[in-house]
Amino acid sequence: MPFTVITEILKKMIKNDKVLLGHGSGGKLSHDLVSDLFVKYFNNNYLDKQTDAAILELSGNQLSFTTDSFVVDPIFFPGGNIGKLAVCGTVNDLAVSGATPLYLSAGFIIEEGFSFEDLETIVRSMAEEAKKAGVVIVTGDTKVVNRGKCDKIFINTAGIGKIETQHVHIGEGSRIKPGDKIIINGSIGDHGMAVLAARKELNIQSDIQSDCASLNGLIQNILTASDGIKFMRDATRGGLATVLAELADKKDFGITLEESSLLVRPKVRAFCELLGFDPLYIANEGKVVVIVDQDSAEKVIQAMIANEFGKDARIIGEITDGYPGKAWINTGIGGKRILDMLAGEQLPRIC
Amino acid sequence: MRFIDEYRDKELVLKLSEEIRKTSTKPVSLMEVCGGHTMSIQRFGLPSLLPVTIRLLSGPGCPVCVSSRKFLDQAIAYSRLPNVIITTYGDLIRVPGSTSTLDREKANGADIRIVYSVMDSLEIACKNPDKKIVFLGIGFETTSPASAAAILSAYKQKISNFHLFSSHKVMPPAMAALVDEGVKINGYIAPGHVSAITGVSIYKDIAEKYHLGCVIAGFEPVDLMEAILMLVRQFEDNEPKVEIQYRRAVRPEGNIRAREMLDEVFEFRDDWWRGLGILPASGMGIREKYAAFDAEKMLTVEVEPTREDKGCMCGEILKGLKNPKECKLFAKSCTPQNPAGPCMVSNEGACHAFYRYNRNT
Numbered sequence: 001m002p003f004t005v006i007t008e009i010l011k012k013m014i015k016n017d018k019v020l021l022g023h024g025s026g027g028k029l030s031h032d033l034v035s036d037l038f039v040k041y042f043n044n045n046y047l048d049k050q051t052d053a054a055i056l057e058l059s060g061n062q063l064s065f066t067t068d069s070f071v072v073d074p075i076f077f078p079g080g081n082i083g084k085l086a087v088c089g090t091v092n093d094l095a096v097s098g099a100t101p102l103y104l105s106a107g108f109i110i111e112e113g114f115s116f117e118d119l120e121t122i123v124r125s126m127a128e129e130a131k132k133a134g135v136v137i138v139t140g141d142t143k144v145v146n147r148g149k150c151d152k153i154f155i156n157t158a159g160i161g162k163i164e165t166q167h168v169h170i171g172e173g174s175r176i177k178p179g180d181k182i183i184i185n186g187s188i189g190d191h192g193m194a195v196l197a198a199r200k201e202l203n204i205q206s207d208i209q210s211d212c213a214s215l216n217g218l219i220q221n222i223l224t225a226s227d228g229i230k231f232m233r234d235a236t237r238g239g240l241a242t243v244l245a246e247l248a249d250k251k252d253f254g255i256t257l258e259e260s261s262l263l264v265r266p267k268v269r270a271f272c273e274l275l276g277f278d279p280l281y282i283a284n285e286g287k288v289v290v291i292v293d294q295d296s297a298e299k300v301i302q303a304m305i306a307n308e309f310g311k312d313a314r315i316i317g318e319i320t321d322g323y324p325g326k327a328w329i330n331t332g333i334g335g336k337r338i339l340d341m342l343a344g345e346q347l348p349r350i351c
Numbered sequence: 352m353r354f355i356d357e358y359r360d361k362e363l364v365l366k367l368s369e370e371i372r373k374t375s376t377k378p379v380s381l382m383e384v385c386g387g388h389t390m391s392i393q394r395f396g397l398p399s400l401l402p403v404t405i406r407l408l409s410g411p412g413c414p415v416c417v418s419s420r421k422f423l424d425q426a427i428a429y430s431r432l433p434n435v436i437i438t439t440y441g442d443l444i445r446v447p448g449s450t451s452t453l454d455r456e457k458a459n460g461a462d463i464r465i466v467y468s469v470m471d472s473l474e475i476a477c478k479n480p481d482k483k484i485v486f487l488g489i490g491f492e493t494t495s496p497a498s499a500a501a502i503l504s505a506y507k508q509k510i511s512n513f514h515l516f517s518s519h520k521v522m523p524p525a526m527a528a529l530v531d532e533g534v535k536i537n538g539y540i541a542p543g544h545v546s547a548i549t550g551v552s553i554y555k556d557i558a559e560k561y562h563l564g565c566v567i568a569g570f571e572p573v574d575l576m577e578a579i580l581m582l583v584r585q586f587e588d589n590e591p592k593v594e595i596q597y598r599r600a601v602r603p604e605g606n607i608r609a610r611e612m613l614d615e616v617f618e619f620r621d622d623w624w625r626g627l628g629i630l631p632a633s634g635m636g637i638r639e640k641y642a643a644f645d646a647e648k649m650l651t652v653e654v655e656p657t658r659e660d661k662g663c664m665c666g667e668i669l670k671g672l673k674n675p676k677e678c679k680l681f682a683k684s685c686t687p688q689n690p691a692g693p694c695m696v697s698n699e700g701a702c703h704a705f706y707r708y709n710r711n712t
Contacts, residue, residue: 333359
């Protein structure tokens with residue numbers, strides 16, 4: 001082995017000897033961690049697909065199964081709290097796989113000394129959100145750790161849904177082809193900026209609301225309205241850009257996004273400008289990116305607009321045959337540039 | 352949004368693009384000195400709107416990029432001291448030192464906190480009287496006045512546990528050194544926010560002695576396109592001069608109050624620049640009067656021998672001699688996730704901007 005190769009390997013080992021915040025960012029480092037460690041050891045056909053939810057077959061029925069942990073800081077923010085988020089997040093992961101979410105579990109890790117009043121508020125909003133989304137929280141677990149050993153409260157939820165055979169392809173996006181349209185159900189960047197603004201250390205007054213919402217109702221509407229849905233993904237950590245860059249990665253199609261079609265609320269934009277963030281990379285908790293057959297695009301938009309969480313639905317780009325494997329953005333001023341996955345950690349503990 | 356939308360107007364940008372095309376008859380190389388400009392140029396895809404006659408070079412204006420690896424090694428050494436809290440702007444956290452980075456030290460248990468303002472460090476200092484706070488001061492006149500204000504405030508309020516580790520620098524010596532080194536530049540897109548503090552006089556020599564145009568530009572697409580047009584006109588007419596495009600922020604005399612504060616706290620010293628080496632009177636050291644707030648004087652650490660990455664071209668790239676894509680490590684062993692050199696880490700670094708926005712063109 002040539003010396004340079006050995007030093008490269010050594011360097012990589014030295015560089016990666018500790019877990020960094022970026023490994024949990026939902027961006028490139030998380031992506032690498034999943035591929036290089038979890039998939040490597042857990043190794044099975046379901047996991048290999050690396051979809052938001054695994055599709056399982058159980059006595060002739062197709063089930064969708066997923067899990068997610070929530071460590072958002074602060075635990076209360078405009079538009080939601082860690083409990084609501086924990087329900088919405090898992091409901092959405094199931095829904096974007098094409099499934100109807102049915103049952104949830106809830107695991108709590110609580111720091112000694114945490115206020116009962118806050119705990120009740122959190123649990124109450126979980127119950128309310130579950131009711132709204134039409135899911136039942138059927139099992140759970142509670143652990144309490146010494147003061148200082150976790151920050152207030154962490155919640156894990158897992159969920160099961162049922163999925164119709166004709167929707168199984170959606171999670172993988174195996175039917176995407178050039179000409180398909182990319183649709184989103186509204187503005188981007190709201191959740192990340194709402195949480196950031198709620199952090200005391202920034203000392204910024206803002207009434208930016210998180211978009212945190214269960215989208216299974218909206219998704220049910222579009223699946224009923226059209227059989228042309230090719231792919232869905234909730235644009236959470238890493239934001240819209242990461243979803244699209246990840247989707248295009250290693251595929252034989254490209255993606256073009258129109259910056260002028262994106263909706264970024266003025267306050268979110270102002271806040272992003274102030275702090276130097278790009279809204280394309282900011283987390284959303286109530287936004288689904290949908291890829292549809294071009295003939296179905298209008299129908300899907302109409303179905304979204306009819307839902308309370310899709311009033312600002314719009315086409316934001318399309319699948320192309322040029323630049324395969326890459327996502328591009330036509331900038332608002334008429335320029336053109338590449339859209340990459342989030343590198344490193346933009347905002348820790350956003351969900 | 353006011354002050355943004357009007358400077359991101361597509362029609363206006365395209366009109367400027369057309370005007371530049373009409374005006375530019377001979378090849379011209381323009382250097383954007385400031386990393387903020389590099390980022391904007393790439394983020395908005397401006398190169399795709401310029402004629403082939405115009406070459407944009409990225410200059411030495413990304414503070415993280417030009418700072419020495421020794422600075423980082425010393426910061427890492429401070430972070431390993433007991434009872435020390437390091438406060439820093441987020442940019443530095445992933446920059447490779449000789450054998451470690453600040454985020455790896457953080458994962459190892461060092462108390463390293465990202466702040467948005469140096470004033471937050473003062474607050475941290477007040478809340479942790481038994482700890483020593485070391486703020487990593489990097490940047491040009493955009494950040495150095497805030498560092499000066501923090502020291503003055505600590506002096507006044509007798510906050511004795513706040514220390515600044517200064518790598519603050521000034522730009523003109525580097526702009527002159529580039530030309531002295533024979534880098535082929537026909538004009539500078541001069542930094543907007545630095546100039547808001549310094550005023551225009553610092554560029555006088557560049558225009559008069561070196562016959563290079565300097566246009567002080569804002570950071571929005573319309574600003575940059577207009578600045579490019581102004582430089583192209585100067586070049587075509589062979590009339591290099593200092594002009595302000597960024598009139599809404601920059602006054603010819605600059606910000607006198609901020610400069611007084613800088614002068615009170617800092618004194619010029621020779622400083623090392625990546626790619627350029629040691630430049631006389633290009634760095635800002637803390638004056639003796641404020642030595643109690645100078646981390647270098649108050650905290651003793653042993654710093655490991657500096658080891659630079661072989662093959663990393665950050666030096667050449669910072670001088671505009673090489674384009675990031677010409678570096679063998681670019682997008683291979685050097686990526687934003689696993690950076691070999693500082694230009695790949697900082698948001699304002701040329702390699703980072705190219706990797707993120709312009710990798711495959």
